[in-house]
Amino acid sequence: MRIDSARSDQLQEWESELSAQYQRICQHELSLDLTRGKPSADQLHLSDGLDGILNGDYRAADGTDTRNYGGLEGLQCARELGADILQVPTEEVMAAGNSSLTLMYHAVLTGYLFGFAGNTPWREMKSPKFLCPVPGYDRHFSICEQLGIGMVNVPMTATGPDMDAVEEQIRGDSEIIGIWCVPKFSNPTGVTYDKETVDRLAQLGQFANPGFRIFWDNAYAIHDLEHQVNLPGIREATHENDTGDSVLQFASTSKVTHAGAGLAFVSASEANLASLKKQMQAMTIGPDKVNQLRHSRFFGEFTLLREHMQKHAQILNPKFECVQSQLEKAFADTDLGTWEEPKGGYFVSFNTRPGCAAAVIQLAADAGVKLTPAGATFPYGKDPEDRNIRIAPSFPPLEELDTAMSVFVLCVKLASVRKQLG
Numbered sequence: 001m002r003i004d005s006a007r008s009d010q011l012q013e014w015e016s017e018l019s020a021q022y023q024r025i026c027q028h029e030l031s032l033d034l035t036r037g038k039p040s041a042d043q044l045h046l047s048d049g050l051d052g053i054l055n056g057d058y059r060a061a062d063g064t065d066t067r068n069y070g071g072l073e074g075l076q077c078a079r080e081l082g083a084d085i086l087q088v089p090t091e092e093v094m095a096a097g098n099s100s101l102t103l104m105y106h107a108v109l110t111g112y113l114f115g116f117a118g119n120t121p122w123r124e125m126k127s128p129k130f131l132c133p134v135p136g137y138d139r140h141f142s143i144c145e146q147l148g149i150g151m152v153n154v155p156m157t158a159t160g161p162d163m164d165a166v167e168e169q170i171r172g173d174s175e176i177i178g179i180w181c182v183p184k185f186s187n188p189t190g191v192t193y194d195k196e197t198v199d200r201l202a203q204l205g206q207f208a209n210p211g212f213r214i215f216w217d218n219a220y221a222i223h224d225l226e227h228q229v230n231l232p233g234i235r236e237a238t239h240e241n242d243t244g245d246s247v248l249q250f251a252s253t254s255k256v257t258h259a260g261a262g263l264a265f266v267s268a269s270e271a272n273l274a275s276l277k278k279q280m281q282a283m284t285i286g287p288d289k290v291n292q293l294r295h296s297r298f299f300g301e302f303t304l305l306r307e308h309m310q311k312h313a314q315i316l317n318p319k320f321e322c323v324q325s326q327l328e329k330a331f332a333d334t335d336l337g338t339w340e341e342p343k344g345g346y347f348v349s350f351n352t353r354p355g356c357a358a359a360v361i362q363l364a365a366d367a368g369v370k371l372t373p374a375g376a377t378f379p380y381g382k383d384p385e386d387r388n389i390r391i392a393p394s395f396p397p398l399e400e401l402d403t404a405m406s407v408f409v410l411c412v413k414l415a416s417v418r419k420q421l422g
């Protein structure tokens with residue numbers, strides 16, 4: 001099916017065939033959901049061994065009684081786990097509670113209210129802004145929106161953010177004070193940044209506002225599907241460029257163990273961590289060290305963590321394959337849409353023809369398949385071209401996913417034909 005070269009009688013014919021198929025599907029009264037980027041119950045079961053693992057022994061290897069207060073930086077063994085995941089030195093890591101998003105929120109708040117490493121607090125600027133590679137993760141954008149920090153879209157490419165656009169923005173506006181990055185298996189495009197992109201990001205600190213920070217949200221650092229994909233190290237790159245203060249890295253075990261009951265990590269230079277701790281110590285005496293010890297005992301060696309992630313991959317692989325094969329089958333030789341083939345992470349990102357995404361999502365909803373709302377992957381919920389749709393294959397059982405994808409591809413075809421007919 002090629003829409004651009006189709007005559008109008010051909011389009012009419014397709015419209016009636018697809019509408020008939022669509023009506024038949026609507027009669028099935030489906031109730032399926034492709035919005036939830038969370039682990040399935042099978043994946044959660046992989047970590048049920050955490051329960052009771054301490055068996056009354058609450059002391060960490062360094063003698064800390066984990067039941068008691070204290071230790072804002074987290075247990076040493078939990079910091080080591082974070083250091084392994086982020087591939088950074090342990091002394092540069094804080095291990096915290098169950099959410100890296102919370103840590104990111106606190107980090108933005110630190111920059112906004114107090115400034116990092118002695119730099120001007122962002123709230124004292126006329127119009128502080130973050131660069132937002134798009135499509136991106138909606139909750140990053142919500143943090144900026146809530147604090148009144150402006151957002152500037154920059155396009156994502158197959159190798160990371162469009163670095164010409166990033167550099168141009170930063171050279172043209174000294175009030176750009178941050179950029180959101182999901183560098184490995186990006187949410188939602190699944191892209192992993194290449195070496196040139198990482199190097200150019202590491203150089204930004206040489207000419208950006210001194211308070212500028214890269215928010216390196218490595219949420220999918222160890223979430224490879226079939227083969228391990230290498231992400232070039234941002235820490236090494238910033239050290240080579242003398243911009244070590246320009247980056248804050250984040251990770252968590254949310255999609256490793258129990259999503260709502262894991263550990264989160266932040267890694268940064270000594271000066272950045274000092275600023276963050278100053279803000280956080282007014283708010284908490286310390287994290288849940290009992291849970292940190294449970295995680296540390298559960299994994300022991302990093303190789304065990306890698307093996308654990310392979311079990312996740314075995315569950316996720318068929319689901320990602322299902323999405324890819326449905327998209328291939330429906331759209332390989334068409335002009336109806338484009339998509340990436342992620343090698344890990346949690347999402348597949350599909351771009352419809354311009355102006356069709358919202359219609360696809362509405363048609364799917366009416367047929368009983370819930371998709372992430374149109375625009376959700378853009379700041380302020382506005383996709384300027386109305387094209388991007390985020391597909392989250394992890395949660396539904398394979399059979400349901402397959403049915404939901406059949407509805408999805410039908411809705412893409414129908415919306416595209418109708419749009420062309422005008």
Ligand code: PLP
Nearest residue numbers: 099100101137182187219252254
């Ligand atoms: N960052 C990204 C890119 C995500 O996709 C998600 C969850 O989907 C999170 C952060 C949330 O992480 P956490 O559960 O550690 O708060």
